[in-house]
Amino acid sequence: MALNRRSFLTFAAGGVAGTLFTPVIWKSIDDTAIWTQNWPWIPRLEYGPRAYAATTCKLCPAGCGLNIRTAGGRPVAAEGRTDHPLSQGGICPLGAAAVQLLYAPARIKGPMQKQADGTHQPISWDQAEALLKEKLAEQKGKKDAVVCVSGDENGTINELFSALLGGLGSDGCFLMPGEQLVASKVLREGNIGYDFENADFILAFGADLLDSWGTAVRNKKAYGAAHPVGEDASAEYVYVGPTQNVTGGAADQWISVAPGMEGVLALGIAYHLLQGGMTAPQAHDFFAYRNFVINRYTPEYVERLTGVAPEQVAELARKLRAADKPLVIPGSSIAQGGGVFNFAAALSLNMLFDNVNSVGGIQVLPDLPKVVEGAKAPALVRAKDLVAYVQGVAEGKVSKPGVYLVYEANPLFALPQPDVAAKAFDGAYLVSFSTFYDETAAQADLLLPTPTFIERLDDVQTPYGSGFASYSLTRPVIRQPIFDTKPTGDVLLSVAKALDIDLGYDSFDKVLEAKVAALSELEGFFTDKVQPWEARAGKAPAAASGNLWRNISRGSFWASIQEPFPTAMQLGSTIISQTAPPDAEDWTFPVSLAAMDSRTYGSRHIAIPPFCLPLLGEQEIQGDVFYVWMNSATARAYGLQAEDKVKLTGPNGSCLAKVRIFEGVGRNMVAAPLGFGHTAWDKFSRNKGDNIYKVLTVRTEPGSNLAVWADSRVRIAKA
Amino acid sequence: MVLYLKEFKIKWGMVIDLDRCTGCGACMVACQAENNIAPPVDASDKRYSLTWMLVYQLSNKQPYPNHDVAYMPRPCLQCGKPNCVPVCPVIATDKNQEGGIVSQVNARCIGCRYCMAACPYHARYFNWQDPVWPEGMEKTLTPDVSTRPRGVVEKCLFCHHRYMYARDKARIEGRDPNALNEGDYIPACVEMCPTGAMVFGDLENPEHKVHKLSKSPYAFRLLERLNTKPQVYYYSKREWVRKQGDNYLEHETVGGV
Numbered sequence: 001m002a003l004n005r006r007s008f009l010t011f012a013a014g015g016v017a018g019t020l021f022t023p024v025i026w027k028s029i030d031d032t033a034i035w036t037q038n039w040p041w042i043p044r045l046e047y048g049p050r051a052y053a054a055t056t057c058k059l060c061p062a063g064c065g066l067n068i069r070t071a072g073g074r075p076v077a078a079e080g081r082t083d084h085p086l087s088q089g090g091i092c093p094l095g096a097a098a099v100q101l102l103y104a105p106a107r108i109k110g111p112m113q114k115q116a117d118g119t120h121q122p123i124s125w126d127q128a129e130a131l132l133k134e135k136l137a138e139q140k141g142k143k144d145a146v147v148c149v150s151g152d153e154n155g156t157i158n159e160l161f162s163a164l165l166g167g168l169g170s171d172g173c174f175l176m177p178g179e180q181l182v183a184s185k186v187l188r189e190g191n192i193g194y195d196f197e198n199a200d201f202i203l204a205f206g207a208d209l210l211d212s213w214g215t216a217v218r219n220k221k222a223y224g225a226a227h228p229v230g231e232d233a234s235a236e237y238v239y240v241g242p243t244q245n246v247t248g249g250a251a252d253q254w255i256s257v258a259p260g261m262e263g264v265l266a267l268g269i270a271y272h273l274l275q276g277g278m279t280a281p282q283a284h285d286f287f288a289y290r291n292f293v294i295n296r297y298t299p300e301y302v303e304r305l306t307g308v309a310p311e312q313v314a315e316l317a318r319k320l321r322a323a324d325k326p327l328v329i330p331g332s333s334i335a336q337g338g339g340v341f342n343f344a345a346a347l348s349l350n351m352l353f354d355n356v357n358s359v360g361g362i363q364v365l366p367d368l369p370k371v372v373e374g375a376k377a378p379a380l381v382r383a384k385d386l387v388a389y390v391q392g393v394a395e396g397k398v399s400k401p402g403v404y405l406v407y408e409a410n411p412l413f414a415l416p417q418p419d420v421a422a423k424a425f426d427g428a429y430l431v432s433f434s435t436f437y438d439e440t441a442a443q444a445d446l447l448l449p450t451p452t453f454i455e456r457l458d459d460v461q462t463p464y465g466s467g468f469a470s471y472s473l474t475r476p477v478i479r480q481p482i483f484d485t486k487p488t489g490d491v492l493l494s495v496a497k498a499l500d501i502d503l504g505y506d507s508f509d510k511v512l513e514a515k516v517a518a519l520s521e522l523e524g525f526f527t528d529k530v531q532p533w534e535a536r537a538g539k540a541p542a543a544a545s546g547n548l549w550r551n552i553s554r555g556s557f558w559a560s561i562q563e564p565f566p567t568a569m570q571l572g573s574t575i576i577s578q579t580a581p582p583d584a585e586d587w588t589f590p591v592s593l594a595a596m597d598s599r600t601y602g603s604r605h606i607a608i609p610p611f612c613l614p615l616l617g618e619q620e621i622q623g624d625v626f627y628v629w630m631n632s633a634t635a636r637a638y639g640l641q642a643e644d645k646v647k648l649t650g651p652n653g654s655c656l657a658k659v660r661i662f663e664g665v666g667r668n669m670v671a672a673p674l675g676f677g678h679t680a681w682d683k684f685s686r687n688k689g690d691n692i693y694k695v696l697t698v699r700t701e702p703g704s705n706l707a708v709w710a711d712s713r714v715r716i717a718k719a
Numbered sequence: 720m721v722l723y724l725k726e727f728k729i730k731w732g733m734v735i736d737l738d739r740c741t742g743c744g745a746c747m748v749a750c751q752a753e754n755n756i757a758p759p760v761d762a763s764d765k766r767y768s769l770t771w772m773l774v775y776q777l778s779n780k781q782p783y784p785n786h787d788v789a790y791m792p793r794p795c796l797q798c799g800k801p802n803c804v805p806v807c808p809v810i811a812t813d814k815n816q817e818g819g820i821v822s823q824v825n826a827r828c829i830g831c832r833y834c835m836a837a838c839p840y841h842a843r844y845f846n847w848q849d850p851v852w853p854e855g856m857e858k859t860l861t862p863d864v865s866t867r868p869r870g871v872v873e874k875c876l877f878c879h880h881r882y883m884y885a886r887d888k889a890r891i892e893g894r895d896p897n898a899l900n901e902g903d904y905i906p907a908c909v910e911m912c913p914t915g916a917m918v919f920g921d922l923e924n925p926e927h928k929v930h931k932l933s934k935s936p937y938a939f940r941l942l943e944r945l946n947t948k949p950q951v952y953y954y955s956k957r958e959w960v961r962k963q964g965d966n967y968l969e970h971e972t973v974g975g976v
Contacts, residue, residue, distance in 0.1 A: 029809060029829065030809070030827060033809070033826065033827055033828065033829050034826045034827075036870070037825070037826060037868040037870070037871065038868075039849070039868055039869075041849060042849065042850065042866050042867075042868045043850075043852060043857040043860060043866055044866075045755075045860055045861075045862050045865060045866065046858075046860070046862065047862045048862065050862075069861075071861060071862045072862075074858050074859065075859065076752070076859050076860065076861045076862075077749075077752040077753060077859070077861060077907075078752070079749075079907075079910065079911060080910075080911055080913070087913075089910065089911075090745070090911065090912065090913030090914070090915075091745050091749065091911045091913060092743060092745055092913065093743060093744040093745045093747070093748045095745075096745050096748035096749050096752060096911060097748050097752070099752065099859050100752065100758070100856055100859050102855075102859070103852075103853060103854070103855035103856035103858065103859060104853065104856075105853045105854070210741050210743075210914075211741070211743060216913075217913045220741065220743075220913040220914045221913060221914070221915070223741075223914060224739060224913070224914035224915040224916070225915075227736075227738065227739050227914075229734065229736040229739060229915070229916070229918055229928075229932060229954060230736075230928075230931070230932050230935055230937075230954070244786060244788055246741045246742060246743060247741075249741065249742065249788040249789075249790070250739075250740075250741040250742075250914075256783070256784060482855070599743065600743070600744055610758035610853070610856075611748050611751050611752065611758050612744070612748060613758065613759060613760075613761075613762035613768075614747060614751070614759065614762040614768050614769075614770045615744035615747055615748070615774070616762060616763065617776065618763065618765055621763050622763045623761065623763055623764075631782065631783040631786075632782055632783075633782065633783065663778065663780075663781065663782050663783045663786035664778075664783070664786045664788055665783065666783065666784075667783065682853075683760050684758065684760060
């Protein structure tokens with residue numbers, strides 16, 4: 001048979017059809033696909049029984065409850081705890097990345113000592129403690145020769161630090177700056193808390209309460225509960241702050257006011273309330289306050305300083321009056337560096353509504369009992385101004401200490417004008433207790449790494465912003481720390497013993513046990529059935545009984561709604577009038593710098609975790625260049641367009657960035673994120689963007705003498 | 720071939736309230752940890768980063784001070800008529816199981832990326848690079864989701880393994896695995912959302928919250944006019960947000976009030 005064209009085509013077509021019907025070809029494609037995917041460098045999954053361990057997060061001061069999910073004993077993921085009032089099942093991006101941070105390449109794997117060539121070499125714990133003892137012994141008895149900088153706002157560890165320092169003859173126990181510092185200047189005793197859950201109109205001045213301020217996840221839960229999906233909102237949220245940040249974007253109304261001018265607007269509202277006949281008979285200084293506000297904070301004056309139209313201010317005052325339970329939150333948009341004026345001015349509105357220690361109002365919360373003999377009262381530690389101290393040392397006005405102890409803090413990165421901090425630290429013996437190789441650790445003479453909160457026992461007492469006093473524990477989820485680390489509490493106790501300073505305990509666990517035992521001095525309850533805000537609104541909880549330690553160490557959350565003392569509130573007329581901002585224009589640095597903080601960028605002592613990097617938008621960072629944000633009118637005024645390179649120059653530093661046009665930034669302001677520009681850490685965080693703390697400039701607030709930097713100003717120019 | 724047009728008695732779906740989402744990104748991190756996505760060293764090049772769940776920022780494009788923002792979390796929308804399924808030459812992706820989740824079999828995928836071209840929502844991601852976990856971090860891999868090698872396409876599966884666990888649990892407890900209660904099965908992103916902006920459940924079950932919410936006049940689906948029938952609904956009382964959901968022109972009206 002001749003093979004003609006037709007029979008060839010028939011044969012070919014039959015052949016093609018045949019291959020389609022045989023499974024061989026499909027099977028081999030499938031096999032090839034699987035075979036080409038079996039690379040040895042792709043990690044295999046490890047299996048094991050699933051379990052959960054309840055603990056508390058220490059990555060930022062918010063103190064959320066976390067459930068660490070484990071598989072075969074390995075922690076694999078962090079989830080929000082549903083039984084914890086500060087998380088209620090929610091989580092923030094930083095907390096969600098907590099487990100992976102255990103293995104971040106930036107972790108310090110053991111104690112280290114700085115060598116002559118500037119590198120860090122591993123040493124043993126015995127050597128390290130001996131070295132620390134020797135350095136502290138040299139300073140013993142000298143006044144204020146040892147200084148501690150703690151980034152843990154609410155841990156009992158601060159008691160150990162202050163008692164140890166006390167034993168050495170020093171008074172230098174500082175916290176990293178935060179809202180609690182400003183609050184302590186206004187409120188002499190107790191903590192300040194906010195009862196979001198029971199309020200129906202929330203007016204936040206600066207406080208970025210849905211992201212980086214206070215008990216953020218709890219605040220978000222309260223916000224979510226007030227805005228149920230598919231139903232009408234039961235509370236209105238208004239945000240007064242420079243940028244449409246997370247809070248500004250989510251709030252029902254956003255009013256842009258330059259940083260540092262929040263208090264002016266607050267008093268502008270007070271003007272309307274007072275004109276409307278509101279009084280505060282319970283405050284001794286009502287008439288002084290009334291005169292001061294009505295004479296000075298007229299609608300015209302407030303408009304000139306803030307740019308907010310008088311009708312808008314009047315409307316806010318009207319809404320506040322119409323609300324059943326209005327709550328006004330004072331704060332700074334970066335939860336640090338705000339002044340007493342802004343804080344006291346916003347706080348005074350609450351007093352006009354007489355909502356101090358009432359349902360849905362502000363609460364004055366007791367400090368939990370102290371357990372370490374010789375430790376300073378927490379209120380005294382909170383009130384110490386680290387930034388002013390560091391400036392004093394750098395300028396030579398205060399004598400330089402011999403030793404700095406830095407715990408869970410990164411002052412050489414996260415203090416305003418970090419070069420000033422570097423100057424103040426230069427020449428002193430620097431000891432870092434950091435878990436991660438941060439900028440401060442990179443400069444430290446001695447590194448004594450503390451385990452992460454997943455590997456250690458530690459505690460959280462009443463986070464700032466919480467509406468109730470509380471206590472919970474973090475506990476080791478894994479038996480052995482991953483690296484050769486040692487809890488700082490134990491290091492301090494062992495060194496104190498070597499120095500013949502009796503702190504009364506031989507391990508940090510015992511300190512915490514004593515703390516828990518001391519809780520029985522206050523009326524408290526476990527939040528398994530009744531939440532603190534329900535209790536405040538009238539639901540009776542059962543008093544905590546039984547073995548407190550057993551319950552709390554297994555994850556129970558202890559809360560109290562007890563008030564510390566009968567409060568005789570003042571409107572703060574004296575301090576408000578003394579700290580009032582100067583009525584002057586700054587032409588050298590004409591643009592307000594609205595720094596932005598977000599848990600996406602980590603926290604004050606944690607750099608951007610590897611798992612948070614994908615959250616950053618294309619117009620937040622591009623390669624190693626980051627963006628500063630401004631609205632189109634501001635950009636036009638300075639001849640800038642989107643993607644232009646721009647230089648921000650402050651009185652003390654400058655940085656380079658690209659321009660992002662974002663209309664959610666107020667007039668004549670430039671918004672810039674904090675948390676970029678790390679030089680230490682690991683490849684995930686290092687060399688990305690620039691450090692805005694360099695551009696933030698410290699000024700001293702008249703009247704309070706507090707260091708203030710949230711209202712910094714800059715010059716901007718095309719670079 | 721109309722296999723993928725199969726109707727399901729159970730349709731897992733989400734309603735995401737865009738007026739309540741604050742754009743914090745907790746869902747994105749939760750998703751990465753849950754689904755074993757390797758952390759990228761440089762995530763600023765979005766063509767190479769894998770984000771099964773991605774939060775977009777929407778803007779009403781008004782100048783200051785009338786500016787308004789909304790945040791839109793976007794998982795795989797698990798379309799009722801998925802464009803990605805018919806174009807897959809090796810049937811690595813399919814929609815054939817009760818629940819209506821569009822599956823993706825990584826081991827079968829040959830990396831041709833037709834599905835990526837077909838997906839109008841950019842919900843599918845190609846693994847351009849080997850997934851690399853820093854030393855030790857591979858110990859945090861969950862045992863639930865296999866790691867994917869370079870060269871395959873991956874996407875959100877509504878944490879399908881959690882569905883399997885929920886069904887197993889129901890069987891063990893002697894309940895009907897095809898009649899799960901609301902809350903028995905929730906993807907990681909929904910569970911972690913701190914404002915509760917995401918609601919998850921069976922769109923076909925009148926007892927589930929999503930059923931009612933999806934019928935609200937304020938609910939809409941992305942690019943509705945493409946008729947892909949996503950199982951993810953968005954919810955917003957703001958008209959400008961709903962308009963952007965389907966690229967409406969200036970003069971066109973949208974649903975809702």
